[in-house]
Amino acid sequence: xxxxxxxxxxxxxxxxxxxxxxxxxxxxxxxxxxxxxxxxxxxxxxxxxxxxxxxxxxxxxxxxxxxxxxxxxxxxxxxxxxxxxxxxxxxxxxxxxxxxxxxxxxxxxxxxxxxxxxxxxxxxxxxxxxxxxxxxxxxxxxxxxxxxxxxxxxxxxxxxxxxxxxxxxxxxxxxxxxxxxxxxxxxxxxxxxxxxxxxxxxxxxxxxxxxxxxxxxxxxxxxxxxxxxxxxxxxxxxxxxxxxxxxxxxxxxxxxxxxxxxxxxxxxxxxxxxxx
Amino acid sequence: xxxxxxxxxxxxxxxxxxxxxxxxxxxxxxxxxxxxxxxxxxxxxxxxxxxxxxxxxxxxxxxxxxxxxxxxxxxxxxxxxxxxxxxxxxxxxxxxxxxxxxxxxxxxxxxxxxxxxxxxxxxxxxxxxxxxxxxxxxxxxxxxxxxxxxxxxxxxxxxxxxxxxxxxxxxxxxxxxxxxxxxxxxxxxxxxxxxxxxxxxxxxxxxxxxxxxxxxxxxxxxxxxxxxxxxxxxxxxxxxxxxxxxxxxxxxxxxxxxxxxxxxxxxxxxx
Numbered sequence: 001x002x003x004x005x006x007x008x009x010x011x012x013x014x015x016x017x018x019x020x021x022x023x024x025x026x027x028x029x030x031x032x033x034x035x036x037x038x039x040x041x042x043x044x045x046x047x048x049x050x051x052x053x054x055x056x057x058x059x060x061x062x063x064x065x066x067x068x069x070x071x072x073x074x075x076x077x078x079x080x081x082x083x084x085x086x087x088x089x090x091x092x093x094x095x096x097x098x099x100x101x102x103x104x105x106x107x108x109x110x111x112x113x114x115x116x117x118x119x120x121x122x123x124x125x126x127x128x129x130x131x132x133x134x135x136x137x138x139x140x141x142x143x144x145x146x147x148x149x150x151x152x153x154x155x156x157x158x159x160x161x162x163x164x165x166x167x168x169x170x171x172x173x174x175x176x177x178x179x180x181x182x183x184x185x186x187x188x189x190x191x192x193x194x195x196x197x198x199x200x201x202x203x204x205x206x207x208x209x210x211x212x213x214x215x216x217x218x219x220x221x222x223x224x225x226x227x228x229x230x231x232x233x234x235x236x237x238x239x240x241x242x243x244x245x246x247x248x249x250x251x252x253x254x255x256x257x258x259x260x261x262x263x264x265x266x267x268x269x270x271x272x273x274x275x276x
Numbered sequence: 277x278x279x280x281x282x283x284x285x286x287x288x289x290x291x292x293x294x295x296x297x298x299x300x301x302x303x304x305x306x307x308x309x310x311x312x313x314x315x316x317x318x319x320x321x322x323x324x325x326x327x328x329x330x331x332x333x334x335x336x337x338x339x340x341x342x343x344x345x346x347x348x349x350x351x352x353x354x355x356x357x358x359x360x361x362x363x364x365x366x367x368x369x370x371x372x373x374x375x376x377x378x379x380x381x382x383x384x385x386x387x388x389x390x391x392x393x394x395x396x397x398x399x400x401x402x403x404x405x406x407x408x409x410x411x412x413x414x415x416x417x418x419x420x421x422x423x424x425x426x427x428x429x430x431x432x433x434x435x436x437x438x439x440x441x442x443x444x445x446x447x448x449x450x451x452x453x454x455x456x457x458x459x460x461x462x463x464x465x466x467x468x469x470x471x472x473x474x475x476x477x478x479x480x481x482x483x484x485x486x487x488x489x490x491x492x493x494x495x496x497x498x499x500x501x502x503x504x505x506x507x508x509x510x511x512x513x514x515x516x517x518x519x520x521x522x523x524x525x526x527x528x529x530x531x532x533x534x535x536x537x538x539x540x541x542x543x544x545x546x547x
Binding site for chain 1: 315316317318319320321322323324325326329330332333336337339341347354356357358359360361362369370371372373374375376377378379380388401403405406407408409410411412413414415417418422424425426427428431432472475476478479480486489490491501504505507516517
């Protein structure tokens with residue numbers, strides 16, 4: 001945009017059409033532009049603003065501003081989306097059902113409710129185990145001996161490994177070594193127990209399953225004592241005390257020698273065992 | 277004239293007597309109303325108490341594991357058939373409701389005085405079973421030695437916070453207190469953002485999930501223990517403060533080194 005000699009101001013004023021300026025043709029016979037006569041750098045038209053080094057026209061600016069505004073609104077909304085926490089407050093008790101209207105009847109009704117409440121309390125207490133009971137946390141491999149709110153013993157044990165054993169050949173059987181969850185009762189108390197090895201013990205050892213039941217018997221493996229609680233499950237001692245605290249058993253609960261003695265000292269037939 | 281004066285005096289005396297009577301009657305009504313209100317509140321408390329006792333008996337007679345949250349005593353107890361299996365001290369208890377764009381969405385469903393059912397861990401505890409193919413039997417025997425399993429701590433990593441989700445959009449969020457302060461700044465920021473993202477997603481797009489959420493703060497050891505050993509399909513009952521009798525449950529003295537129990541409604545610090 002060289003200054004025009006015809007312009008009274010010495011500047012070429014052209015109406016702004018809003019579009020890009022068309023390139024001008026060089027006059028005939030004019031020499032090609034040299035470095036000295038090279039056109040000056042093109043300045044931005046009046047409608048283009050500079051934002052730092054980035055030329056930004058009005059439309060782009062409006063879009064950008066809108067995007068920023070939308071993002072801001074979404075951000076504020078997102079910040080206020082989630083969960084609002086209040087301190088726990090118990091809802092006030094309200095009378096439910098039909099209640100008598102006269103004073104005398106009201107008092108009688110309250111007395112009846114009070115009596116019922118006492119009966120239920122006694123009934124609830126009766127559901128709690130009496131005396132010493134055993135609690136086994138099978139995922140964390142802990143055994144507890146409890147009496148009411150008192151914990152008499154808190155020790156490591158080994159619960160079922162959860163391993164799946166598949167038989168090769170034969171009947172192609174499969175065993176899952178899990179410890180069952182729930183409430184059980186001690187059915188038998190065994191001193192110096194002898195283990196009658198089940199089929200899986202032979203399959204695991206890669207041995208043929210004996211036909212003579214006497215060949216299944218093995219002493220010393222279960223430690224000094226065993227508390228049998230049904231379905232082949234026992235609380236017993238172990239030869240592998242170094243593995244206590246890890247789930248390595250075939251479903252029984254293995255306990256260390258000293259802890260087993262404490263359990264045995266409190267054990268009785270019908271004693272409750274809770275496994276979770 | 278004299279007769280007229282006597283009539284006025286009599287009328288005044290009569291009016292005074294009526295006024296006194298009315299005042300006395302008014303006082304008597306107030307005195308009678310107060311005991312009636314007392315009896316009503318007593319009945320309400322007894323009704324709730326018997327209702328909760330009945331629910332506890334029902335839970336104790338069932339075969340499912342259940343949690344009993346006692347906000348007044350500040351503990352949560354894992355139970356089975358009336359026996360206390362494990363008790364955890366509650367360090368903070370809050371009630372959360374979904375909020376979308378700063379608008380809280382209160383939920384009308386009942387969640388106190390009812391049994392929450394089918395609680396499952398989220399994220400669930402992963403159980404990787406090792407499958408061992410036995411060797412064919414030989415006379416000498418080939419003992420297959422399974423690998424020594426990891427410890428429970430190695431086997432079940434505990435997330436920084438986790439949920440137990442029950443039926444009907446009820447859930448509890450277990451938050452170990454003070455673990456966040458041990459983590460690095462970036463880890464805390466990441467944990468905060470992840471939690472915020474999930475909360476926002478649940479609140480905005482899933483009306484049925486976590487319609488009511490109880491946030492329970494436990495000490496880190498208890499939170500980890502609960503995560504590792506919570507049985508499946510657990511149930512939950514929240515006791516009321518006016519229930520004086522709980523089943524063989526009494527608050528334990530705080531162990532040495534353990535933080536003291538705060539009030540049930542104590543705020544939980546944010547990370």
